[in-house]
Every structure is written in structure tokens, then in C-alpha cells.
Amino acid sequence: GAGVSQSPRYKVAKRGQDVALRCDPISGHVSxxxxxxxxxxxxxxxxxxxxxxxLDKSGLPSDRFFAERPEGSVSTLKIQRTQQEDSAVYLCASSSGHGEYEQYFGPGTRLTVT
Amino acid sequence: DQQVKQNSPSLSVQEGRISILNCDYTNSMFDYFLWYKKYPAEGPTFLISISSIKDKNEDGRFTVFLNKSAKHLSLHIVPSQPGDSAVYFCAASGTYRDDKIIFGKGTRLHILP
Incomplete structure (x- = not known):
């Protein structure tokens, strides 16, 4: 079956721009x-x-970072007013939620802030 | 403070020989340990895992050993193959399933022909 997909794969943003990164988890994965x-x-x-x-947003580095998953499937990570230190690969992972420890990762979105 | 440490940034091994990747951790509350493999421009791929109640888990060419008293685990790959060249991440998870995973910085493994 299809794995975790992420889009876009690459994103270049000018400092101060807002970006939205999308994640499609494995179908049926709760987490x-x-x-x-x-x-x-x-x-x-x-x-x-x-x-x-x-359930846990303790790792979000600042209030410029916001994530949502309104219907329990697709998720969006939004970064407002991007800074150069936000340049990184953003990875999404999903797991079945039925007692699994293993998480399955997407290919990531490489964000470059110029 | 890094909770999962991989002290060797890179390792080169001859094809056919054994590759041993090491990992140390500091948090005794970790309940589950995982190894992920990563190729360039791809996400990490789950390789093998071990529960804290075990000291060894084997899957084909891959074996993970856990020494709880030393807070140390290792991944053995026998025999090493060219396709094993990748970055390997050691990772740990807490008591609750579906908990976040804490990753080490990775070890780049080069398999030499």
C-alpha cells in the first residue's frame, strides 16, 4: 500500500513569508x-x-509554528514569518496507534529560508 | 542534553565483513529502542527494534543487542553489503506506545568493495 507522502518536497521561502507543509499518512493510521x-x-x-x-506540541520551537489535523487524516504544519533558522527537513511519520512503537516516515520537505 | 548518543559520525567496513554500530542512552525510562536507516533525499526507514525486557533481537542479517546496565545498544550487520551504505539512526521511545521517538545524530556507514 501507499506510504506516507509529503508535499512539497522542496520549498524555498523568503524570510518573513508563511509556509504550509502537507502530510498524508498511511491510510488508517491513527497517530x-x-x-x-x-x-x-x-x-x-x-x-x-x-x-x-x-496531544503533544512540546517540541514546537516557537508560536510561529502551528500544526493541525482537522479530520484525523491529512495534517498541515504551518510556519509563520519564516526565519533562516527554520531551514531544515520537516519529516512526517505515522503509526497505527494500536500498540505499535514503530513509526513510518515520509520523504520529508526540505525548507530553505533565504 | 542529548539523551541518545551515537559517538561515531562515520564507519567504513569491507563488504562481507561485520558492521557494528554503537549507541548509548542516558534516560533509564526508555522502554523501546529502534534503528532506522536513511538514504539521501528519503525519509528514515524502520530497520529493527528491541524492547527493554530483551537483550537481543535478530532479523536476517541484522541483530540488535541491548545492555541495560550499561545503557548501551549496538546494531550488527552480517555480512555487510553495498546496499547497506546509508546513515543509521539509533532511537528510543518512552513507556507509552505511540510516544515520540528520540533520535541520535546518526552514523554514516560506508561499505567498501
Missing amino acids: LFWYQQALGQGPEFLTYFQNEAQ
């Missing part, structure tokens, strides 16, 4: 996670949804 991966680092947790409920 959805967003991670940020800076160059040379491992992915770092941003936020977690169970269905449409955002």
Missing part, C-alpha cells in the same frame, strides 16, 4: 508525528496527533 531534522542532526520531535487531537 501522526512531525519532526524537524537540521543538517547533520537526527530528527527532533515537534508535535503529535492522535486522530484529530493534538
Whole structure:
């Protein structure tokens, strides 16, 4: 079956612009996670949804970052007034929510803020 | 403070030999450990995992060993193949399933012909 998909794959934004990154999880997966991966680092947790409920947003670096999953499937990560330090790969992952630890990742969106 | 540490940024191994990737962690509350493999321009791919109640898990050429007293785990790949060249991330998760995953910085494995 189809895996996790993300769009766009690459995004260049001028500093101060707003961006929206989309994630389509594996069909039927209850849990959805967003991670940020800076160059040379491992992915770092941003936020977690169970269905449409955002249960953990402790990793969001500032109030410029906002995520939603209104119908419990597709999720959008929005970054307002982008800064150069927001340049990173944004990864989305999903899991079945039925006792699985393993998360399945999408290819990521590489955001470059100029 | 890094909770999951991979102290070797890179490792080169001859094809056919054993590759050993190491990982240390600091949080004794971690309940589950995972290894992910990542190729350029792709997302991490789940490779193998181990529960904290076990000390070994094997899947084909891949074996993960866990030493809880030392807070250390390792991934063994035998025999190493060219397609194994990738970045390997060690990761850990907490007590609750569907919990966030804490990743190390990764080790780049080069398999030499």
C-alpha cells in the first residue's frame, strides 16, 4: 500500500513569508508525528496527533509554528514569518496507534529560508 | 542534553565483513529502542527494534543487542553489503506506545568493495 507522502518536497521561502507543509499518512493510521531534522542532526520531535487531537506540541520551537489535523487524516504544519533558522527537513511519520512503537516516515520537505 | 548518543559520525567496513554500530542512552525510562536507516533525499526507514525486557533481537542479517546496565545498544550487520551504505539512526521511545521517538545524530556507514 501507499506510504506516507509529503508535499512539497522542496520549498524555498523568503524570510518573513508563511509556509504550509502537507502530510498524508498511511491510510488508517491513527497517530501522526512531525519532526524537524537540521543538517547533520537526527530528527527532533515537534508535535503529535492522535486522530484529530493534538496531544503533544512540546517540541514546537516557537508560536510561529502551528500544526493541525482537522479530520484525523491529512495534517498541515504551518510556519509563520519564516526565519533562516527554520531551514531544515520537516519529516512526517505515522503509526497505527494500536500498540505499535514503530513509526513510518515520509520523504520529508526540505525548507530553505533565504 | 542529548539523551541518545551515537559517538561515531562515520564507519567504513569491507563488504562481507561485520558492521557494528554503537549507541548509548542516558534516560533509564526508555522502554523501546529502534534503528532506522536513511538514504539521501528519503525519509528514515524502520530497520529493527528491541524492547527493554530483551537483550537481543535478530532479523536476517541484522541483530540488535541491548545492555541495560550499561545503557548501551549496538546494531550488527552480517555480512555487510553495498546496499547497506546509508546513515543509521539509533532511537528510543518512552513507556507509552505511540510516544515520540528520540533520535541520535546518526552514523554514516560506508561499505567498501
